[in-house]
Amino acid sequence: MRHSFCKNHPLKSSSHSCFYCKDAICTECRHHLGHHYFCGYTCFFNYHILNVSKKAKPYSIGILAFFQILLFILIGILWMGSNHRQSTQTEFRSPSIPDSAYYLALKELIDDRSISFDGFTPEVLEDKAEHRHILELPLKSQSVINIWRNDVPIITENVQKEGIVPFSIPLDYGKNSIKVLVIDPAQRILMKQQYAVMYRNPQVELFRKSILRGNADRKKLALTFDAGSDNSNTREILKILNDHQLNCTLFLTGKFMEQNVELVKEMIAAGHEIGNHTYDHPHLTTYEQNYQHQLSPDVDRDFLQRQLLKTDSVFYGITERHLTPYWRAPFGEYNSQILTWAAEAGYLHIHWTGSFDTHDWVTDESSQLYRSPEEIYEDILAIETEHPKGLNGVIMLMHLDSQRNGNHVYEILPKLIESIRNKGYVFGNITELLN
Secondary structure (H helix, E strand, C coil): CCCCECCCCCCCECCEECCCCCCEECCCCCEEECCEEECCHHHHHHHHHHHHHHHHCCCCHHHHHHHHHHHHHHHHHHHHHHHHHHHCCCCCCCCCCCCCHHHHHHHHHHHCCCCCCCCCCCCCEEEECCCEEEEEEEECCCCEEEEEECCEEEEEEECCCCEEEEEEEECCCEEEEEEEEEECCCCCEEEEEEEEEEECCHHHHHHCCEECCCCCCCCEEEEEEEECCCCCCHHHHHHHHHHCCCCCEEEECHHHHHHCHHHHHHHHHCCCEEEECCCCCCCCECHHHHCCCCECCCCCHHHHHHHHHHHHHHHHHHHCCCCCCEECCHHHCCCHHHHHHHHHCCCEEECCCCCCECCCCCCCCCCCCCCCHHHHHHHHHHHHHHCCCCCCCCEEEEECCCCCCCCCHHHHHHHHHHHHHHCCCEECCHHHHHC
16 A cells, blocks of 8 residues: 655655645644644635635625735745745655655664664574565554665555564575664654574575586586577587487577477487576676676566576476576676575576687677687697696587588587597586586
């Protein structure tokens, strides 16, 4: 329910409305004049001038003119006296806007530690394994509760019934500072509390990271493939992997699975491991715009987890099994918050090892990122020779689809696989690499 606030005092509840202009007013702005409530003398005189005009109309225009002149004089006096006070007031906007005057005023009230409030409790820590905290409070009817988490308003509600009222507070991973302020319609503070909730979860602790390389002391590496929606080279690549008896981890989007049901079944039959590549390959950060991994405007916990869980649901519908607990962010865009949300859904992020993005998705030959299949082959073998650990633990990135017009990188796979094996390395999927 929308709560009404005084037009002059954004923090105060409106108990009445002006009899003339109908604007909401609090008890401080209420003037009991002529058996009615008005927001000020201006509306009071306007109301009476209207009535006088109706009564005086049959008699004399002069009487009406007299009262109009008197009204203008009174309005001028009132305006001059109140102009300074009104000019210092903050403009009130909808409480749904976090930086509105309403929330700024509330924040000052919550953060004011110079006053002792009833119901204030010292900061305490409570460990939670879930990302929601249920707060139950005994509240009176018509009281207004405001709940902040980490200095951001998350709940503002006008309580309609007296009793114990539960509030579900979403938690960020780690420490959450919760501040609660309850006021009555007369703006008296009924409760002011502050405490902290610590959100910890063993699974999240284990999974909230990104794997860039496996064990650098073993001569084992993983060849991984991503698929967005196109399947242009998929069958050719699957045939090469099958011919060389190589099982890989393939990261598929939900849309790719929906459009290529039979291919997905062939991948499973061939023994490949299927990871989660989100449902429709969205940009999760702003890296494309500003080269910073800040959250994209529409990305939050619910968005990311829907992307992952919907993809798993599609895969289960095709195979009657769940995806392996690995995911790869589209475009390699992620940050610590995104990793935490994915970990809550049960997924560990698998990136790739530094120089082992083959850039097979680059089609513009004039691009600095473009490399021919032969150049990629030579670069990989050069790293194997020059790096102290060689290709130990390396996670290599390729794609099941490419829009290149010839010079497809997958064409050097047979020679690359044989050359790496001849050097004593073993290929494995991500699970084998991590084990």
